[in-house]
Amino acid sequence: MEQNNDGSLSQVRHVVLVLSGKGGVGKSTITTELALALRHAGKKVGILDVDLCGPSIPRMLCVGRPDVHQCDSGWVPVYTDAQKSLALMSIGFLLEDPDEAVVWRGPKKNWYAVLQLYWSLTLFIDLFSMIGQFVSDVAWGELDVPAGGHAARGRPMNICQYWRISKNTEWMVPVLVTTPQSTGDVRREITFCKKTGVRILGIVENMSGFVCPHCSECSNIFSKGGGEELAKLTGSMFLGSVPLDPLLSKSIEEGRDFTESFPDSATFSAISSICQTLLNSLETA
Numbered sequence: 001m002e003q004n005n006d007g008s009l010s011q012v013r014h015v016v017l018v019l020s021g022k023g024g025v026g027k028s029t030i031t032t033e034l035a036l037a038l039r040h041a042g043k044k045v046g047i048l049d050v051d052l053c054g055p056s057i058p059r060m061l062c063v064g065r066p067d068v069h070q071c072d073s074g075w076v077p078v079y080t081d082a083q084k085s086l087a088l089m090s091i092g093f094l095l096e097d098p099d100e101a102v103v104w105r106g107p108k109k110n111w112y113a114v115l116q117l118y119w120s121l122t123l124f125i126d127l128f129s130m131i132g133q134f135v136s137d138v139a140w141g142e143l144d145v146p147a148g149g150h151a152a153r154g155r156p157m158n159i160c161q162y163w164r165i166s167k168n169t170e171w172m173v174p175v176l177v178t179t180p181q182s183t184g185d186v187r188r189e190i191t192f193c194k195k196t197g198v199r200i201l202g203i204v205e206n207m208s209g210f211v212c213p214h215c216s217e218c219s220n221i222f223s224k225g226g227g228e229e230l231a232k233l234t235g236s237m238f239l240g241s242v243p244l245d246p247l248l249s250k251s252i253e254e255g256r257d258f259t260e261s262f263p264d265s266a267t268f269s270a271i272s273s274i275c276q277t278l279l280n281s282l283e284t285a
């Protein structure tokens with residue numbers, strides 16, 4: 001397994017894991033938008049979507065459910081552009097129906113019984129170590145930044161543990177996504193990262209204020225600044241905040257590239273600024 005790991009990720013410069021303490025706070029959105037922003041910055045990027053509970057990144061990038069195949073070095077990711085600068089591999093590509101129970105498509109079908117068993121017992125640990133193997137089973141080729149492993153909610157840290165076991169801790173650079181008020185859940189993830197020696201790249205506060213679709217003014221409908229506060233409290237870097245923007249959710253629903261469609265928006269500036277801070281931290285690490 002380790003050999004495989006080294007092979008498939010040997011030409012990948014950085015691995016950034018996008019985590020949160022709970023569901024629905026915008027892991028997929030932040031992963032997708034950061035990947036697109038990195039691509040705009042001229043980087044070659046890959047996304048690994050390991051959200052078993054509802055892989056949504058293929059929809060966000062408008063790639064549907066292509067038939068994926070394996071080459072000698074693993075699963076061949078799907079490229080979202082002609083220049084092959086944004087690669088995507090999603091666990092959803094291997095499922096019969098991503099909207100239904102976990103049932104692998106094609107050759108992975110023999111996992112079905114095992115997965116069903118683990119699913120019903122909610123014993124995710126072995127399931128996630130299998131996801132860890134999935135990470136190393138993708139033939140990424142040469143990439144600057146795979147912006148995520150988008151980790152499934154629930155037990156994302158099992159993926160970190162897998163990497164630790166694989167002696168690749170230096171790749172583990174989590175970006176933690178929080179909403180302004182749900183910082184307690186992320187705090188637990190930070191504690192875990194610190195205890196296990198996993199380096200934290202920083203915190204992103206998502207849904208930070210609401211952008212009015214009529215006048216574009218941003219109002220703080222919830223409290224603001226929880227992410228920055230948490231960063232200070234835990235000695236982590238604050239990467240920036242992204243507002244709740246109806247134009248962003250519309251772009252995501254329609255599979256359109258927000259960074260291309262709304263380059264003059266404040267939300268785009270926020271995403272670009274996070275992307276730049278991320279790149280600087282990765283380069284100076």
Ligand SMILES: Nc1ncnc2c1ncn2[C@@H]1O[C@H](COP(=O)(O)OP(=O)(O)OP(=O)(O)O)[C@@H](O)[C@H]1O
Nearest residue numbers: 023024025026027028029153207243244245248249
């Ligand atoms: N900044 C934002 N502006 C507008 N809509 C957003 C923003 N962030 C997330 N959303 C919307 O919120 C919903 C949940 O986001 P997303 O799927 O990215 O969360 P998640 O943490 O990946 O969820 P899950 O844990 O279920 O996988 C989506 O409909 C997404 O379009």
